[in-house]
Amino acid sequence: MVEIDEDPQMGFEAEEDDDDDELSDSELQEAFSKGFLKPGLNVPLLEPKKAINNVEGLKKCLTEFKKNLPWAERLDLTNYPAVDIVAKAEGRAQQPEGSEDVNAEDDFQREMYFYRQAQATVLAALPKLNKFKIPTRRPEDYFAEMAKTDQHMQKIRKKLLLKQAAMEKSEKAKKLREQRKYGKKVQTQVIQNRQKQKKAMLTAVKKYQKGMTDKLDFLEGDQDQKPKGSAAKKQINKKDPNSKRKYKDKKFGFGGKKKGTKWNTKDSHDDVSGFKAKMAHGKGGKHFGKGGKTNDQAESELHRGN
Incomplete structure (x- = not known):
């Protein structure tokens, strides 16, 4: 306890x-x-942090991992930016090396400072590399070793191909949908035009039946809708009938009405020039027997034939 x-x-x-x-x-x-804890009794005291700048310890750590390697192994350079060519061409005054003030908030100025510093580093490093006989140009037969394996790159290539195929399939489906939509629109428009023409035709027929008009122009509506150019071309290409056609038309006629041509008219009924008594009364007498006909039967058939 x-x-x-x-x-x-x-x-x-x-x-x-x-x-x-x-x-x-x-x-x-x-x-x-029990009431032993009261407000204001427990007040935390915040002590300010003390900045420790142990220069000796830092130098000691630096000497422990520092190695005196030649420059060809380190390739480290510290230099100021190169000369500002734009400012020099424009005749603007340039600040001396080490005293250039760069606004960190200005992205363009900051990036240009890094660019010019990289230029100065390249100009200073090339002579040293040539001095140590270190090549600075890639040979023509140089092939870089990739960090990723061929199997990994094949997987990436397969994935990219699948993605490309999916995109092409999506585009093709989109085009088909647009074509179907357009075809449906055209079909709807054609149906509407046909219904409109049918309605106009029925209206014209009703007017004609009621005697409101005596014109039959609505029967030639399809011909009127043809362009004038095609009608003129058809008229030009139309030729006169030849002699053979004219002879046949003269001999056989032009067709026309054939149904009911043998019906009796008033003139044919009154014309008795072709009447033959022998045929009408059958002077051969009455014929009896199998297949025979009486005079009355023959006369009735003759009248029916006329």
Whole structure:
């Protein structure tokens, strides 16, 4: 058991233990219930952080991992930016080396400073590399070793091909949808035009039947809708009938009405020039027997034929 004694300075019982700076949650709850914890008693004191600049320790660490390697192994250069050619061409005054003030918030100025510094580094490094006989140009038969394996690149290539095929499929489906949509629109328009023409035709027919008009121009509506150029071309290409055609037309006629041509008219009924009594009354007498006909039957058939 831990013995707790009352601390007159803090106003609550304190522990006599090694960890007397920290109290458990249960002990704090018990002290709060007894009224030992009051506002303003526990005030944290924030001490300012002390900056430690251990120069000797830093130098010691530097000497431990520093190696005196030749420059060809290090390839390190520290130099100022190259001369500003644009400012020199424009005749603007240039600041001396090391005193150029760059605004870090200006992206263009900052990037140009890095670019000019890289230029100066290249100009300073090339003579040193040539001095140590280090080649600075890639040979013609040089093939770089890729960091990724061929299997990995094949996977990437396969994935790219699948992605490209999916995009092409999507574009093709999109074009088909557009074509179907356009075809459906054209079909709807054609149906509407046909319905409109049919309605106009029925209206014209009704007017003609009621006697409101005596014109039959609506029957030639399809011909009127043809362009004038095609009609003129057809008229030009039309030739007169030849002599053979004229002879046949003269001999056989031009066709026309054939149904009902043998019907009796008033003139044919009154004309009795072709009447033959022998054929009408059958002077051969009555014929009886199988397949025979009487005079009355023959006369009736003759009248039906006329």
